[in-house]
Each structure stands twice: as structure tokens, then as C-alpha cells.
Amino acid sequence: MNHDIKTPDIEQIVIIGGGAGGLELATQLGRRWGRKGKAHVTLIDRNNTHLWKPLLHEVAAGSLDAGVDEVNYRGHARRNHFHFILGSVCDLNRDQREVVLAPLVDEDGQTVLAERRVRYDQLVFALGSVTNDFNIPGIDxxxxxxxxxxxxxxxxxxxxxxxxxxxxxxxxxxxxxxxxxxxxxxxxxxxxxxxxxxxxxxxxxxxxxxxxxxxxxxxxxxxxxxxxxxxxxxxxxxxxxxxxxxxxxxxxxxxxxxxxxxxxxxxxxxxxxxxxxxxxAGVRAPNFLKDIAGLESARNNQLMVNETLQTTRDERIWALGDCCACPQPDGSWVPPRAQSAHQMASHILKNLQRQKAGKPMLAYRYKDHGSLISLSRFSTVGSLMGNLTGGSMMIEGRIARLVYISLYRQHQMALHGVTRTLMLALIDRLNHAIRPRLKLH
Structure with a gap:
């Protein structure tokens, strides 16, 4: 079964994975091209909602209610002029330029949707990573x-x-x-x-x-x-x-x-x-990415990309975030971090725009803005890079906590804009005042 496109003459941009980078890219492309009919932008994810992955430890401990902070893909797609398909990718046909989605089955084992195929002109893998148990017996x-x-x-x-x-x-x-x-x-x-x-x-x-x-x-x-x-x-x-x-x-x-x-x-x-x-302990890209459709992959299943973030064996296929292996001129590899996914999403957007305009594409260079570790309400510590000293600066306490929170607000602004993010921040303060301090169910 094919996923029918109403306007096949318009460029089809398909993004697989609605994590931080994938959802930000779909949102920006929808606003720029989807709204004006310049491209048909489609996001595919196996879940119905998005939650910023660095918050998962707070959900686990009960400090955060996922139901309050998660973003519904369909609602967000409608507001931002792109399309959403619920499904899991099981194969890729590069000759026909089609993504194959596995049948969707409910909790009772009943088939909700049969196998589907989605055509693309530009395909972006933004699947993120999964925990690597290194095949140690008994861990799974x-x-x-x-x-x-x-x-x-x-x-x-x-x-x-x-x-x-x-x-x-x-x-x-x-x-x-x-x-x-x-x-x-x-x-x-x-x-x-x-x-x-x-x-x-x-x-x-x-x-x-x-x-x-x-x-x-x-x-x-x-x-x-x-x-x-x-x-x-x-x-x-x-x-x-x-x-x-x-x-x-x-x-x-x-x-x-x-x-x-x-x-x-x-x-x-x-x-x-x-x-x-x-x-x-450790992360890797999903197993099905390893050598999918003949694309080059790294040891931990990541797709190999060149400096433009296009895969090494197919210029129509891109990858960003944890699921891509991106070498840097100094011999290092871009680390699997949220700031990497954000930077890569912005860079692919820029290169797609340059490609459409007939301009040469730009090489991606990772910029390390530092790292912060939150120890709940007890403390926050970390380092900021590229400050006035020209190196790194260690910060901790209240200032570090404010910077840590601002990272999530930046992600929200990329998705919702400044006004809606301010409203969400206000809602968070109200929830803090009226809801239990811990999710109790």
C-alpha cells in the first residue's frame, strides 16, 4: 500500500524519527516550505508524542509528568504545515526511493494498518539512539x-x-x-x-x-x-x-x-x-540501520555521512544526531548529544535551502557549547565553552541550573516560537504551584 501524495510534482521530504533534531527539522521545513506549497514534508515516528530525551530521567523518578510536557505529533504537524505518519521503518528501497513501514499492530495483535510505502525525494534519518547492552547475557x-x-x-x-x-x-x-x-x-x-x-x-x-x-x-x-x-x-x-x-x-x-x-x-x-x-551504559543506533539498503554504516550501526551530512553512498539520504557517524577534520567524531542533533538539524535545513537555490552546500563543523549535569534540586554543575576567556568555564549552583533549564526552553522555542514557549513556561510555574511535587501514580 502506498502512502498517496496529493501533489507528486512537489518535492517530497521525509524525516524518520521525531526526536529533538528530527522534530525541529520537520517544524522548520513545514513553516518555510510546507506552508507555501514548496515541498511536502512528512515526519514518521513509531510513537504519537515527543518528549525531549534529556528529561527521561525526571520522568523515571516522577519529577516530571510526561503527559504534561510531551508534544503530540499530529497536532504539532497541523500547526506547522507538515504531515505525520505513525509507523516503524523496516526497509528502504533506494531504486524506487521508497521507505517501507512495517504493519501497525495493536495490543491485541490486530492489524491496524498494513505495510505501507512512502515515496521520497530527500530522506533524513533522525532516529536517535538506543541503550547498548553490548550483548551481555541477562541484561535485556x-x-x-x-x-x-x-x-x-x-x-x-x-x-x-x-x-x-x-x-x-x-x-x-x-x-x-x-x-x-x-x-x-x-x-x-x-x-x-x-x-x-x-x-x-x-x-x-x-x-x-x-x-x-x-x-x-x-x-x-x-x-x-x-x-x-x-x-x-x-x-x-x-x-x-x-x-x-x-x-x-x-x-x-x-x-x-x-x-x-x-x-x-x-x-x-x-x-x-x-x-x-x-x-x-553506552548507546548505539537501532540494529536495522546496519547496512540498510547498502548504505555505509559504522560499528555501532550509525550511518556514515560526509561533511554535508549526506550519507556516503546516496546524496538523497541524510542523517543527523545519534544515528549518524560524522567525522571531523581533527579526526574526532561528533558526540551523541542533544546539542549535536540541534546543530545538525539546523545545518541540514541550511543545506537543503542552498541545494534548492543551486548554491554549493556547506560543511558541518560541530561546536561544543559545554556540558551541564543536573543533580536534581541539590546541585547543577558543568562547563560552558567559547566564553570570554576563550576556553571553558566551570559553573555550578543557581547559575548552572538556570542555564540547564534554558537548554530545554531553546528546544521549545525551536518547536513553538517565543510566545508559545513563554506561555508554556508560565504553565509550568502554575503546575508547580497547584500539582503534587511528584507524580504519584
Missing amino acids: EHCLKLDAPGQAERFHRRLLNAFLRQDRARAAGQDQQLKLVIVGGGATGVELSAELYNSAKVLQDYDLDHIGPEHLQVSLLEAGPRILPALPDRIAGSVITELGKLGVKVRHNTQVVRGHKGALETKDGEMIEGDILVWA
Whole structure:
């Protein structure tokens, strides 16, 4: 079944993946070309809504209600003059220039939509990444991951139930600790560790007064010599100090080789027990991207692109964000970060405009604007790049927190514009005043 296009003479631009970069690109193309009938812009995603991925640890801990902050693709597409198709890509036909979508099946196993084919003139892969379990036995079966809102909400339900059990046990006189083990010392693992202590503190105000942060035992395991390897030593050191104050047990050089029910086995044979096990170590592109339709891919399934962000074997196909491998002149690779996806989306937009105007396309150069790590309400630390000193500047505390929040506001402005973003910020303040401080269901 083909996805019929009403105006086949108009250029068909198809974007696969509605993450930060993909949705921003679809929005900007819709406003510039879709509204004026200069192009037919289509976004494909397997979910109905979008949530900024750096917020998933807050959804998991209950600090954020995904239902309040998520963006509905269909509603957003209508406002911004592009089209949305719900579906998962299963194949690509480069000769016919068609994307193949797998049949859509509901929870009861009934087929909602049969296999579909979507024609394209320009195709952009913006699929993001998934957690890499490195094929370690038992990890997929026994560990929770935080790749998508559904997984974060599943973690949140498990967390609430665990808190309820432990609170009741302590009320009955049993001296128990709620143990959580998080594997991966990157931003997700570190930020989730801190957010859990905030959740434990807030729950005391909602009749779970037998369990608090002092009854929470979080172990953060990192296979390498230190957490946050992408950040300067002084920032990682500051984060370790803050986590230690909260009660997080940070363990370096701890390689997990097998997952079990309720425990993780290390290379040294140690069994680290936990009521909830979380895997947040490393990322990779989805498996189906590996060598799809003969396109060149990297070791972790990323599509290889040249300096214009077009794939190396097909100039009609582009890639951005975590699912693309983009080399830089100094021999480095663009890191899988939200700011990379934002920059790449803006660059592809610029190159598509130049291509349409018959101008030479520009080479993409990654600009590192620094990194920030949020330790919930307790602290925020990080570095800003390209400041007046010409290097990096470490910031922390209230200023760092404001900058951290501003990153999300910038994403919202790219999607909604300044006026709507100000309205959303006001709504957030009102929700903070009238809603519970933690999602309790």
C-alpha cells in the first residue's frame, strides 16, 4: 500500500524519527516550505508524542509528568504545515526511493494498518539512539532501560511500588533498604541517581513517612576509570563529591558481565544485589540501520555521512544526531548529544535551502557549547565553552541550573516560537504551584 501524495510534482521530504533534531527539522521545513506549497514534508515516528530525551530521567523518578510536557505529533504537524505518519521503518528501497513501514499492530495483535510505502525525494534519518547492552547475557531480561517515555514510565511504576513495599515493611519494624543499581556513569546514570534521592525526600510529604533518603541505597557502576568521561576531571570530581553527600555509592572499574534476577555479576565474580536494576551504559543506533539498503554504516550501526551530512553512498539520504557517524577534520567524531542533533538539524535545513537555490552546500563543523549535569534540586554543575576567556568555564549552583533549564526552553522555542514557549513556561510555574511535587501514580 502506498502512502498517496496529493501533489507528486512537489518535492517530497521525509524525516524518520521525531526526536529533538528530527522534530525541529520537520517544524522548520513545514513553516518555510510546507506552508507555501514548496515541498511536502512528512515526519514518521513509531510513537504519537515527543518528549525531549534529556528529561527521561525526571520522568523515571516522577519529577516530571510526561503527559504534561510531551508534544503530540499530529497536532504539532497541523500547526506547522507538515504531515505525520505513525509507523516503524523496516526497509528502504533506494531504486524506487521508497521507505517501507512495517504493519501497525495493536495490543491485541490486530492489524491496524498494513505495510505501507512512502515515496521520497530527500530522506533524513533522525532516529536517535538506543541503550547498548553490548550483548551481555541477562541484561535485556533483568534490567530496565530509559530509551523512551514508555520505559521511563515503567521504571516509575516499579519505583513507586518498591517505595510502598519498603515503607510498609519499615512500618512493621523491618529494617530494610531500598537498593537500586545503575550501570553507566554517563549523564543519564548520574542524573537519575540524584533524582532518586529527591523522590525519596518528597514522598515523605505524601504519607510515606517510614522511608526516606537515608533508607535508599543507590550504587552507580562504571566500567571505566571515572564517571562522566566526556567532561573535564574537575567537573567529574565535583559531581562525585555531590553524589557522595547524597549517599550514592560510585564504583569505578566495575565491569558487569552478566545480569541475574535481582543482581548483577561483575568481572571479578561479585554479585551486586538490587531491588531495581537499570542499564544506562553506552548507546548505539537501532540494529536495522546496519547496512540498510547498502548504505555505509559504522560499528555501532550509525550511518556514515560526509561533511554535508549526506550519507556516503546516496546524496538523497541524510542523517543527523545519534544515528549518524560524522567525522571531523581533527579526526574526532561528533558526540551523541542533544546539542549535536540541534546543530545538525539546523545545518541540514541550511543545506537543503542552498541545494534548492543551486548554491554549493556547506560543511558541518560541530561546536561544543559545554556540558551541564543536573543533580536534581541539590546541585547543577558543568562547563560552558567559547566564553570570554576563550576556553571553558566551570559553573555550578543557581547559575548552572538556570542555564540547564534554558537548554530545554531553546528546544521549545525551536518547536513553538517565543510566545508559545513563554506561555508554556508560565504553565509550568502554575503546575508547580497547584500539582503534587511528584507524580504519584
